[in-house]
Amino acid sequence: MGSENLSQDTLAEQLLELAIKSGAEAAEVYQSRSLSRPVFFEANRLKQLETSQSEGTALRLWRNGQPGLTVAYGSVTAEVMVEKALGLSELNHPETVELASNFQPSYPDLGESVPIEVLVDWGKEAIALIRDAYPDVVCNGDWECDIETTRLVNTKGLDCHYTDTTLSCYISAEWVRGDDFLSVSDGQTKRGELHPERLANQILQRLLWARENVSPPTGRVPILFTSKAADMLWGTVQAALNGKRVLEVASPWAERLGKEVVAPSLTLYQDPEAGPYSCPFDDEGTPTKSLVFIQNGILQHFYGDRTTGRQLGTDTTGNGFRPGLGSYPTPGLFNFLIQPGSASLPDLIEQLDDGLIVDQMLGGGGSISGDFSINVDLGYRVQNGQVIGRVKDTMVAGNVYTALKQLVTLGNDADWNGSCYTPSLIVEGLYTTGRSN
DSSP: OOHHHHHTOOHHHHHHHHHHHTTOSEEEEEEEEEEEEEEEEETTEEEEEOOEEEEEEEEEEEETTEEEEEEEESSOOHHHHHHHHHHHHTTSOOOOOOOOOOSOSOOOOBSOOOOHHHHHHHHHHHHHHHHHHOTTOEEEEEEEEEEEEEEEEETTSOEEEEEEEEEEEEEEEEEEETTEEEEEEEEEEESSOOOHHHHHHHHHHHHHHTSSBOOOOOEEOOEEEOTTTTHHHHHHHHHHTBHHHHHTTOSTTTTOTTSBOSOTTOOEEEOTTSSTTOOSBOTTSOBOOOEEEEETTEEOOOBOOHHHHHHHTSOOOSOEEOSSTTSOOEEOOSOEEEOOOSBOHHHHHHTOSEEEEEEEEESOOOOTTOEEEEEEEEEEEEETTEEEEEEOSEEEEEEHHHHHHTEEEEBSOOEEETTEEEOOEEEOSOEEEEOOO
């Protein structure tokens, strides 16, 4: 299911031709096809294999400047889609037509497919490594190869497409000790190859730290967010860098370009060729590009789509993405990287005289205001540079912007947590509350 197969499909050309014949002055077609092959493990054993396919087409057109958007899944007829889109356009106010012209006719496909047998072997290997050390632990998980093809065509001559093959896995290890229940989970998203031994070792480390339950620290203490948990902080930062939030004057950084907004040790950027979340163009057909948002603590850029860029007077940054097939492009990030530091995770732990490691959380992070209060699902207390045990019934509260100004140390263990590439880090200025065991 390569990108060349989708580019040979004539539905997009039929939709554009019919839209223009029906009175539209401009139109675009966004097509997505995916093939997924997940492998599921339950209670330490292979449970089932699946194969699922999906196909969707979105038509957006403008007649008399009024936009109309319609979506269809599977096999569809061009006449029905165009009729629906034209009907919906009559309900909308006129807007500026934002379409890209052709930049590059084709892009190389990304990633490589992996046979189901290999996914099964990887899953068995990871579970075996965990249960060799902890026979009482029950493991569940899924290992998946996902192939997605994207094509974007419009009436200004744009026609771009590529196929992205991504591998992902997830394992949870459940440990019941009397009345105490512990669940440790972790995962990977990569292209080309997954690493079951590394994944198993990460879970084994957490199980080792959780052998004892201890009382949490209380009050204002340094917090070490692991790379798995740190993206809670970056969600707020991504919202503050969103050009749409700047236009709405909702971002606290709207008037802060060229000024220090976080600790000088922080550099935040995007890279169109980095990691499994790279992509060659956004959902408006604009080539993605490298962009440094914050350099050494100084705010350099916001990100936006074509409409937001025009309104800000900065042009698009290649960050126009659809939250869903039936949505209009809006400012979004395809990847978000935090430049790592030089300290290993053990080095970070040794820096804490009395502190808390946050590794898993319940609930979401803070809003664009930065204020948050989270329940720690999996956390560990550190005293005199040593992990002494797991904490329960613990909350952490504070403000993201304040915490990032009081950053103590960045780790060198950056990893992908979703589309965010972040290391572990220690911050101050946060408060913990908890119940003594």
